[in-house]
Amino acid sequence: MKRVLILCLLALWSCEKDEVRAILDENAAVSSVTLSAPELILSKDEADNDVLTINWQAPNFGYDAAPSYMLFIDKQGGDFSKGYATSTGRELKKVFRGSELNALLLNLDLAPEEAHQLIVRVDAVLSNAFSLRSPIASLKATPYSSVLDLSSPWGVVGSAINDWGATPDGPFYKTSQNDVYVAYVTLTDGMIKFRKDQDWAENYGDDGADGTLEPGGADIAVKAGTYKITLNLVSKSYKIEPYTWGVVGSAFNDWGATPDGKLQYDPFSDQWRSIVKLKTGELKFRLNNDWGVNYGGPGLSGTLVDGGSNIQVNEGLYLVTINLKDLSYSILPVTNLWGIVGDAAPNGWDGPDVPFDLDYSKYDKNFNTNGVWIARNVTLKSGEIKFRANNSWTLNYGGSGGTLEEGGENIKVEAGVYDVVLDFSGGAPVYKLTKK
Numbered sequence: 001m002k003r004v005l006i007l008c009l010l011a012l013w014s015c016e017k018d019e020v021r022a023i024l025d026e027n028a029a030v031s032s033v034t035l036s037a038p039e040l041i042l043s044k045d046e047a048d049n050d051v052l053t054i055n056w057q058a059p060n061f062g063y064d065a066a067p068s069y070m071l072f073i074d075k076q077g078g079d080f081s082k083g084y085a086t087s088t089g090r091e092l093k094k095v096f097r098g099s100e101l102n103a104l105l106l107n108l109d110l111a112p113e114e115a116h117q118l119i120v121r122v123d124a125v126l127s128n129a130f131s132l133r134s135p136i137a138s139l140k141a142t143p144y145s146s147v148l149d150l151s152s153p154w155g156v157v158g159s160a161i162n163d164w165g166a167t168p169d170g171p172f173y174k175t176s177q178n179d180v181y182v183a184y185v186t187l188t189d190g191m192i193k194f195r196k197d198q199d200w201a202e203n204y205g206d207d208g209a210d211g212t213l214e215p216g217g218a219d220i221a222v223k224a225g226t227y228k229i230t231l232n233l234v235s236k237s238y239k240i241e242p243y244t245w246g247v248v249g250s251a252f253n254d255w256g257a258t259p260d261g262k263l264q265y266d267p268f269s270d271q272w273r274s275i276v277k278l279k280t281g282e283l284k285f286r287l288n289n290d291w292g293v294n295y296g297g298p299g300l301s302g303t304l305v306d307g308g309s310n311i312q313v314n315e316g317l318y319l320v321t322i323n324l325k326d327l328s329y330s331i332l333p334v335t336n337l338w339g340i341v342g343d344a345a346p347n348g349w350d351g352p353d354v355p356f357d358l359d360y361s362k363y364d365k366n367f368n369t370n371g372v373w374i375a376r377n378v379t380l381k382s383g384e385i386k387f388r389a390n391n392s393w394t395l396n397y398g399g400s401g402g403t404l405e406e407g408g409e410n411i412k413v414e415a416g417v418y419d420v421v422l423d424f425s426g427g428a429p430v431y432k433l434t435k436k
Contacts, residue, residue, distance in 0.1 A: 031056055031057035031059075031134065032056070032134065032135050032137065033054060033055070033056050033120050033121070033122055033134050033135070033136075033137040034054070034055045034056065034137075035052065035053075035054055035120070035137060035139055036052055036053040036054075036055075037051075037052060038138070038139065038140065039115075039139075039140040039141070040052060040101070040139070040140070040141045040142065041115075041141075041142045042098055042101060042102045042105075042141065042142060042143055042144050043098070043144055044098075044144055046098040047097070047098045047099040047102070048097060048098065048099065049097065049098055050095050050096070050097055050098075051096060051097065051098045051101055052095070052096040052101055052139075053093055053094070053095045053096075054071065054093060054094045054095075054096075054120065054122075055092060055093045056069070056092055056093070056122045056134060057092065058092060058124070059124050059132055061126075065126060066090065067090070067124040067125055067126050067131075067132075068087060068088075068089055068090060068124075068125050069087070069088045069089070069090070069091065069092070069122055069123065069124055069125070070085060070086070070087055070088075070122065070123040070125060070131075071084075071085070071086050071087075071088055071094050071120070071121075071122055072084065072085050072120070072121045072122070072123070073085075073104065073108075073118055073119070073120050073139075074108070074118065074119050075108055075109075075110065075116065075117075075118060075119075076116075076117035076118060076119055076138075078119065080119075080121060083108060084104050084107070084108065086301075099326070100326065101141070102143045102144060102146060103146065105118075105141055105143040106143055106146055111143075112143050112144055112145040112146070113142065113143075113144065113145065114142060115140055115141070115142045116141060116142070116143075117138065117139075117140055118138070118139040118140070118141060119136050119137070119138060119139075120136065120137040120138070120139055121133060121134055121135075121136050121137075122134040146269060146363075147268050147269070147360075147361060147362075147363065148267065148268055148269060148270055149268075150173040150174045150267045150268075150270065151171065151173065151174070151267070152171070152172045152173060152174050152181050153196045153197045154171075154172040154181050154194060154195070154196055154231060155168070155169025155170055155171055155172060155183075155194070155195060155196075155198060156169055156170035156171075156172070156183050156185055156192055156193075156194060156229060157169045157170075157192065157193055157194070157195050157198070157203075158190060158192030158193055158219065158220075158222075159188075159190035159191050159192075160187040160188050160189065160190030160191060160192050160222050160224075161185060161187055161188075161190075161192060165198065167377070169195065169198050170183050170185040171183060171267075172194075172229075172231055173267050177234075178234070179232070179233040179234050180230065180231070180232050180233070180234065181230070181231045181233075182228060182229070182230050182231070183228070183229045183231070184226075184227075184228055184229075184243065184265040185226070185227055185229060186225070186226045186227075187222050187223075187224060187225060187226075187227060188224045189222070189223055189224050190221075190222065191219035191220060191221055191222070192219070192220050192222055193205045193217075193219055193220060194213070194231055194238070202215075203215070203216060204216075204217055204231075204236075204238075205217030205218045205219055205220060206218060206220050206238070209221070211237055211239065212236060212237055213231075213233075213236040213237060213238060214236075220240075222240065225242055226242065226243065226244045226262075227240050227241060227242060227243055228240075228241050228242075228243030242288050243287070243288065244260075244262055244263075244287070244288055244289065245272045245285060245286075245287060245322065246259070246260025246261050246262050246263060246285070246286060246289060247260055247261035247263065247274075247276055247283050247284075247285060247320055248260045248261075248283065248284055248285070248286050248289075248294075249281060249282045249283030249284055249310065249311075250279070250281035250282050250283075251278045251279050251280065251281035251282055251283045251313050252276065252278055252279070252281075252283055256289065259289060260286065260289050261274065261276045261320075262274065263285075263320065263322065264357075266321075266360045268360040268361045268363070269323075269360060269363075270323075270325065271321050271322065271323045271324075272321070272322050272323075272324070273319060273320060273321035273322070273360075274319075274320060275317065275318070275319050275320075275334055275337055275357075275358070276317075276318055276319075276320045277316075277317050277318075278313050278314075278315060278316060278317075278318055279315050280313070280314050280315045281312075281313065282310035282311060282312055282313070283310065283311050283313060284296045284310060284311065285304070285322050285329070294306075294307060295307075295308060295322070295327070295329075296308030296310055296311060297309065297311050297329060299311075299312075300312070300331075302328050302329060302330060303327065303328060303329075304322060304323075304324075304327040304328060304329050305327075311329075311331070313331060316333055316334075317333070317334045317335075317337060318331050318332060318333055318334055319331075319332045319334050319358070335389075336389035336390060336395065337355060337356075337389065337390055338355070338373050338387055338388070338389055338422055339351070339352070339353025339354055339355050339356060339387070339388060339389075339391060340353055340354040340356075340375060340378065340385050340386075340387060340420060341353045341354075341385065341386055341387075341388055341391075341396075342385035342386055342410065342411075343381070343383040344380045344381045344382065344383030344385050344413050344415075345378075345381075345385055346379065351391050352391055353388065353391050354375055354378050355375065356373035356374060356375045356420075356422055357373065357374060357375065357376075358371060358373060358374075359371070359372040359373060359374040362425065371424060371425055372421065372422070372423045372424070372425050373421070373422040373423075373424075374419065374420070374421050374422075375419070375420045376419050377417055377419070377436070378417065378418050378419070378420055379416075379417050379418075380413050380414075380415060380416060380417075380418055381415050382413065382414050382415045383412075383413065384411060384412055384413070385410065385411050385413055386398045386410055386411060387404070387422055387431065397422075397429060397431075398410055398411055399411065399431070400412075402430050402431060402432060403428070403430055404428070404429040404430060404431055411431075411433075413433065414435075416435045416436070417435070417436045418433050418434060418435055418436065419433075419434045419436065420432070420433055420434075421434075
């Protein structure tokens, strides 16, 4: 009798399953996606405003279902596999701020100041095996350039940073407050002051070592370290505090066994980023090599969460970026890290090479592998140099007169301090050596 009862229950469960599948296949559908505007021309003036709302209605499954929703956006002609995707949970809409939507468009490789056609889709997800797809909606949008100009005339000068002006002053950058500036600098033991236009006509010190500014005031004593300096010309005050953002984890430094991978401030996007070599493992981001302030993220969502979960990564070279304004991050693969090698370079023909940094002033998106690379304040001897990828001769460039070819001739240089530019953005690579 028990066996007969079990067989009956199995048959009933199978019938119910088939009935639900029939309802899902024949009747349920995600409604058409509705856009608050069919066409948008984005601008920096509306970066913090809500500019686009995408709505849809829950499908009628025929029973009390609780799906989650995935929103997809891609270029026209795309298949959504390489486009934007985000979960809205059980929300039936997604609201985009101007800066958020602009970053999305630029990360789809869409040129700024040009109109582009986009496609939009929503999936209602019941399980890994079953989801419903909405009809595709269209959006026409024009992004703006995301390159910022946060430069200011103010700088940090002193024995602790540039031997009182022997090299350029450490720059202050604009903030959202008028006449309040911020600098991110690495100092040695010594003295500093603040001055305008790298000139002594207008400068500030601190006569009482009390955090207040006086015109032409006394030198300010500092200890070696990396700091955030806030200069407030409204209240005539300043603040110096330890400040570094870094990568920590089994994927980089065994969770702090060595210093965190330091991220650099990028004033052209107001983000923190660096190219970092990672191992297969997990990572997080933290302030000042300490767990007091740290960020993780749910999976690879791109969203930073205070004290959030570890982020899993695979071995490789990556451009790692964190945005503390909208609490987002990206970890983007980098194929080649370029460097300068040669008998004129500090480490000779055997390296390690003098590394280039990406020139973020040339970017309207997070990363472009065929971009512009720059190495600043490189001390070279009289001799020859070449450019090569990843400290290896597998891929190298030489040439003359500013043009380059793969495996080309050595480049002759005179002794001096240079800014060196390696530019792949125009197709055939070119270089520029600027003696300082």
